[in-house]
Amino acid sequence: MRQPGRQTRRPERRIPQSAAELAKVHERALAEAAARSANRDPSAPDEPPFLQARPEIGDSWERLRRLGLDPDAGADAVHLGPAEIEHRRRASGLDPLLPILRGTLVEQVDQPPLILAITDADGHILWQEGERGLRRSAERIGFLTGARWVEERVGTNGIAAALRAQRPMHVHSAEHYLRSHHSWTCVAAPVRDPGTGLLIGAINLSGPAHSVRPYLLQLTATAAKLAETELRARRLESLHHLRTLAAPMLARVNGPALVVDAAGWTAAAAGLPPPARLRLPAEGWGSAAVHWLPSLGECVIEPLADGWLVRPVRPQDTAPAVPGPDPDAAGPGGGRVAEQAEGARLRLDLRRAASPGLSVRGAAGSWSHALSPRHAELLLLLATERDGLSAAQLADALFGDPARTVTVRAELSRLRRYLGGLLAHRPYRFADSVLVTVAGPEDPYDLLPASSAPAVRRLRAGLVGGTARLPGTPPLPGPRPPADGTVAPRPRSDPLPLPPQ
Template identity: 65%
Template structure:
């Protein structure tokens, strides 16, 4: 039987399609095949910032002394052995560079095949360099810092043409003590040889790193609990011992809470602070933590705080939404989960309040998901207490509410797919919407 000689239409390689899309976009044209939405958004944002795709900007660079200081401050040195053993596997057969950056994008470690590292040095990807999008264009570290989730940037998805021979995958690492982003794990290598499983491998390594940081935190809390036990045995009033991040090591005469929300300005040198649910407390330093004792009359202080509250939702950093509450009795802050940031943003914009069904529609595009909404609001009330009303859900009318948004509307909760958040983001871009100001 003779083979058919009909022409076979083959799809062009992905790298070729990406290169064409990049060329058309940088020329100001609409590409026939658009890149992924997150890549397209990044390109558009950088074009509006005026970043040259041929040269970029001169990246900020740390001194060796500053690199060493940040290595110690981030605690990432504690998890480097796990990252090496998980990611630099000699059996993969794929030439790779492992880079670990801090929460500001500075590369603190860069290890891997020597020849590949020399090539990377030629594009400025070395220890001390700052790899954020605004300086070196679309890249794995920069996108992970901006979106807060694992990201891959392949070949011509990079904004700078000099990076098109590379593919990088990156995943965020969070500090379990504060919940804040502490760094990024990145794997980079030649675009032609990168395997698709590496993104999942990087994400798994980041979770292992977080688990190691959590284990070390629990060990520290255990040591603090050992130190605190004889001290609490001599205290004849309610008291608790917490570590420097507010995590509880031991309590006496108080309901156990996993963590105290620390004052927005930190403990400082003052000996009396207002704390959520406890009111005014005497605070004394211990080795590795603090002794906290509620003072009499604290319930009155709590009521005063609720009646004269100022609530600020800080969304200026895409990776770290934060709630700040201030009043006559003091102030405190709380790092928000993505879902709670969405909820508070909607309640700040709609001061008249929203029903559970309306919130379900706004968050999920499905009015039937009221059970999920009620559960999330219940969790949020643990921090806001009397500042959050229900029927409808709203921030109490007596509170002053403001939202600090990012410099670029694209960065307003960039990982959120909630219909109402996407609509608000679009409104900020075209000038038809505004965020509540103080």
């Protein structure tokens, strides 16, 4: 009910009615932004921008235009068979969560008709529930169990956006790339395995665009957190079971040892302070008898049921390093990790959007593990700017806000716990003796697609335009050098403009 004396209608941005109009909006906005960056006086006030899509939506349109996806037809549908659907349902680990999600999302009497869809990490719809008439309407656009709901096939959509951005996302009406989807709104949130941190699927709610409710995005995000909480409880129960089996075994082992589960979480330890989790190799243990781990040094690894027995070869290396006065000094095992810096080769693997990884080969040994999205962003920025960046510069590059230095310093402190001497500071940078390479995806728009950091978005654009390249990759054909004789930046420099320290 309207209340006298109060504004009853908030100003709204007009949403164009077709994908073609939205594409024109995005192209014009990019062109005007590029012109302002090249010609505007830095002291002049910002001009009001032309109507444009949200960054995540605009990036998706640009990628799909480059792929040549038809906004009227999409691409050939990909559907799983019944046997493959059942296999993926079991492998996802989400099957036991259905009663919780159903009760939270589709059995509420006061909400409009919606379709609940649960997908795996590849975007395959494994379960779908909702009002029958609405589901029949969804089937006409290919939204049904077994379909693969990814951008390359069906354009910009909530499921694909949430899986790529790895955070809750909504795509409303004409924000969809395909015209046939403009009458729909979808909200989705990713679900991660609490044990590994890896993406395992997404929860999606879809309904008619005219009946969208502002609370649906928060409801979906809450359901995803509820699912992760249930998965975490199951993992703790499994860890407790492994601890029960490990106790008598550790009592018979000579010297320090610990038992970890398949994800590296410590179940039990004897003779050394137990780390909460070991960084296990992303590619597996291989055939070597001895492996080097960042927090323990050289270790003998033996398989157990649902886990591993880890025995350090050099017990003295397991003692925590004495912390120095610098809060950024290396943590436990930092002295051992420092040996990696001399002649070390560090490879940042960003080829797979959902699983960025890091591998290091040095004098003390070799190791690798998966990276969190934030750590992948930080290491990418430091790899493209070998001269180093201050905390304020990194905060501006990540968040567009130089004042968010506390967050940056906290994340870098976590990185230095296992990178140790590989990372220097004041400014933050890789050590000079470390050879850094970055393996990127074939399509620059797949470079950390979960990231909306201003510097990462500019780097993607530079890779597309041929004005930037990743460390360790050959130069790409791109625009000719400026006619004024300006010297192109050297390979180790960041091609992105950053504020002074």
